Each structure stands twice: as C-alpha cells, then as structure tokens.
Amino acid sequence: MSTLLEVSGVSVTFDGFRAINNLSIQIGEPELRAVIGPNGAGKTTFMDIITGKTKPDEGRVLWGEKNLSLLGMSESQIARQGIGRKFQKPTVFEDQTVRENLAMALRNPRGPFEVLFYRKTAEGAAKIAEIAAEIGLTDALPRRAGDLSHGQKQWLEIGMLLAQDPRLLLVDEPAAGMTPAEREHTTDLLKRAAQTRAVVVVEHDMEFVRRLGCKVTVLHEGSVLAEGSLDHVTANKDVIDVYLGR
C-alpha cells in the first residue's frame, strides 16, 4: 500500500475560529478509512480542503506518486486528478435522468468543445449499465433523478463517483437517512470500491463504521485525536472523554 494523499500540518481559520488545527493524515491506495468525530470537529472542512473548496492558511496537501500539491489547483482540476466527492445531502441533478447523471460523470474529456461534439459510444453505454447494476438502478435509468427515493439518490451519487473512476473517493455520511437494508448495500458498495482505490468515509454512525471494519481516524477540534482500529480508538481515554462519553 503506497501513500496516495498526504495532508500535513494544515490549518484553517474562519473569522477567528480554527476549524482545522495542524491536521496531518495519510491515505494509502488502496485503503478504506473512516473519519469520525463530534460536530464541528472539522470533518467536512477536511474534505473541503482536499477538494479545493477551501484554501488552508498553512500546511501541505500532496497527491500521488509525483507528490503534486493540490493547493494551487481549482476544484475541477482536482476532480480531474482523480478525486471524487459525495456530499452529505444527496446532490444529483434532479431534472435529468439517471442515465444523463451517470453519463455526465463518466470519465471522458471535460473541455467544452469535446463535450459539444461528444458522441455516445458502446463502451460508455456498457459502463453505465455496469454501474447501474452495481447501484441497483438498472430499471431506473430512464427515470428522472428527482423522482428517486432518498436512498436511491444516495446510490446514484455513489454511482456517479464510480463513473468518474477516481483514485480517491471522499464520502460524506453515506448512510444518513437510509433503511437498515439500504445501509448494508451501501457498506458492500464502499468495501468493494475500496479494493482497488482509496475510500475515505466520514460518518457519525458507529454501527455503520463498525460494519466497514477499517482503520478509523478520530478528529477533534480540527486535529487528529486518535487513529487505529475501531476497538483501539474506542478504548482510548481521550476519545471517550470528548466524543463517546457525551
């Protein structure tokens, strides 16, 4: 397992509030990692920094074999490097069909003129069919994404991530609002994705994290409080004090 993403010494301040404080995390490839922490621990800001939405005040974010810095890149450049993100609230394009949503995410050239003269290909269609099968939306392909259930939207968004074929998936609370059966399906999806790539899951739900059965990083007040297996971190006294004890 080689290091894919290295975040070191990163700090961010919003109006005097230190959202991230000297945070350092390394993610390998392939790897499945859960990031947990109480509200305001900086989980979402951590994702914002990696994806270029927020620029840190100090620190480094290095990517891949060539140790490229992600800090100078725009959101779309970072996405093209192979970092995909799923938001907490499912954000799919509700006015468009499931197929259109997936087609937009497919890994193809992203320039305006390439998109303008884009022709559908057999490989593209096959890839969409494959992903739709994986997320259980084969029958829903011609349906409007807005008509899907909440859980189906979550899957569609995960499917869009898979269609991007990223090396790193950042997933924010994937199980929120799902039924137990849907959660199980989501766990399987993420585990399978993590066999070939890096997957970072931000989650509140301990039961869900336990089912993922992976290394856990606990964030608190913008820095890493503990890291290790779930049993290891839940036994940690600091973790019990700030998070689990409350």
Next chain:
Amino acid sequence: MVRRRSFIAQNPSVLWFLLVLALFTLVVTLMSESVGSGLISTSFVKTLGKTLCLCLVAIAMDVVWGYCGILSLGHFAFFGLGGYAIGMWLMYARTEIIVTASLTNAAIPPTPQEVSDAIATQIFGVVGASEFPMIWAFADSLALQLIMVVLIPGLLALIFGGLAFRSRVTGVYLSILTQAMTLALSLYLFQNDSGLRGNNGLSGLQNIPGFRGTPQAEISLWFFWASALALALGYVLFAWIVSGKMGSVIRAIRDDEARVRFLGYHVESYKLFVFTLTAIIAAIAGALYYPQAGIINPAEVAPIASIYLAVWVAIGGRGRLYGAVIGAVFVSLLSSWFTGGGAPNIDLGVYTIQWTDWWLVLLGLSFVAVTLFFPKGIGGLFDYLVRKQP
C-alpha cells in the same frame, strides 16, 4: 448496443417548429405586395421580419438564461451592436453613391480624399464633425463590416464574461453587472463624439446600397426570408447544443454549479462558451433587424430593452426554445398593437385608460403573474397537449 437516432428524430419539436416557420413564411410571401395578393402591407411584412429577428435573440436569451441559468440583462446590447455594425456599412455605402453622383458634374474630378471628406461631412454634419472616426475604418467594405457584426459583440462578450465568470460572479450580481455594461454602452453611444452620431443614431438603413431601383416591397420580402432562414438555422443550432451532452452539462450548471465543478468540469469555460455564442447570435439577429427598422439609435440599446427580452422569455416559457419564440412573438406583437393605438382606450368616466401609457403596467403585471402562477410560461401549456412517452 447504442441506438443512434438522428438528432431530429430525438427532438420532434424541432421538426414541428421548422414546419410552422416554413408555412408561415410561405403564407406571408403569398400575401405580400411584392409577389402575392398584397393582403399584407409592406410595412407589416417588415414588422413580421423584425419579429422573426426578435425570436432569434429570444432563443439565444433562452439558452443563456433558461438552460445555463445566467440571467444576462445585457443581451440586447449585443443585438444593438450587431445593428450598429451593419448600419455603418449601409450608411457609408449609400452616402458614397450619393456623393459620387453629385461630384461627377464637377469641373475638376474629385480626389479620393475629397470624396471621403464629402461623405464624412454628409454623415457627421449632424453632430458637428466632418471626419471619419477610427471605428469607421472598415465601413467601406461590406465583407469586413460583416465580420465586425460577429467580432465586436463576440469580443465584448468574451472579455466581459471572462472577467465576470472568473471572479465567480453569479446570480443577481451578474444580472446587475450585465445591466451596468448595457447602461455604460448606451450612455457612451449617446455622446456626440462617440463616432456613431450620438442620439441621432444611424438612419436610412432601409435603403440598401446598389438596390435603389428595387421597391421596398421587394427588399422587405428579401429581409423577411433572410430573417426566417436565420431563425431556422439558429433554432437548429441551439436545439442541437441543448439536446446533447453539452445540454446536460449546462443544465447541470444551472441547477448546481458547485457540484459540476466536483465532477471535473471547468464551469467557467462552459458559461463563457454559452454567453459568447449567444451574444454572437444576438448580434446577427440585430444585423438583420435594423435594416428592416430603418434606424438604430442608442435608445435601442438602453437597459430596459434587455429586460424586455428576459420578460419575453419568462412569459413564453424558459428552458424550451419554442417557448422563447412564442413569448417574443406574442409580447412584441401585442406591444405594438397596444402602443400603436390598436387597442381601444377604455373610458371609465372619471379616467380614461390610454393603452399607450398603461401597456407597460399591464406587461409588468402579467410578468409578475406568470412568474408566480405559471413558472413554465405559455410554452408550459404544450405539456398538457403532448403527454411525454416514457
């Protein structure tokens, strides 16, 4: 297997639109004074031709606003710039013919400089100038000035849009910025030393140089056909753009541009592409409109004109091209009926409603009503008629 159906087969509304447009053109031609029964007067042929140009700028507005979500309140400025660009050639070439004719009887043959000075005095005498400003450098060449029709509005849109989108100005702030651009342009044009004859504008544009012997009845029909052709081509072009993957991406930008960025698309390039392309189409529409109107002055470029454009598209139904066409036809014809004295005044005893004054109030109220109660506009009615097949 991928089924590749032709673009028209996937979009039956395009075919319907082209059929209706062709039929309309045929009927107008057969009823015109020039080749037909004469049931439609030449001035009404011009009105209809102008309306087709307004439809073209309306579908451009629909693409930039209804599909890409950029509420530009400046697209009529591009329309006006297109008109000015073609107007410069029309005025120059026509004045040149008149000046040359009057100088042929002179005792000494005039030098090119004298001819040029005489033309300049004719054109700019009204603003107290007698020399050609720099911007008229290409006015003697139709080909170059036709390039200007596309180039000047295109460059303005490219630079303005590039700066605005790069700074991630969106929503109402962008609308205000486009209004400011329009206002600045019209104020500039109002100045006498702008080089475009200040508030006199460019006039006599209906007289096409080299066709002095051709009656207006015939010229009006030629422009009507050209406008119909331009609208047909513009409609097919935009329908093609919004139907494919490009359409998918720009609608996604309208709905959630941050999400599109995280999919790896450079949102600003897409917005700039749509903004600039629609500005160019708007300019072409303007270049066809003003020779039919006969005159262009800075009031045409005033900010309110661009707001009307947004109103047409909203009333017609944004996010569908034929909606924009319906809105432009319906509102602009209704507007000329009301303001042209076509609508009878209503005598309330104590007060008489004169439609020339009250039409704008009526238009404003219908705009509010459409926005609140029928967000899909008139075009939305088609959804009831045509049930979509799954």
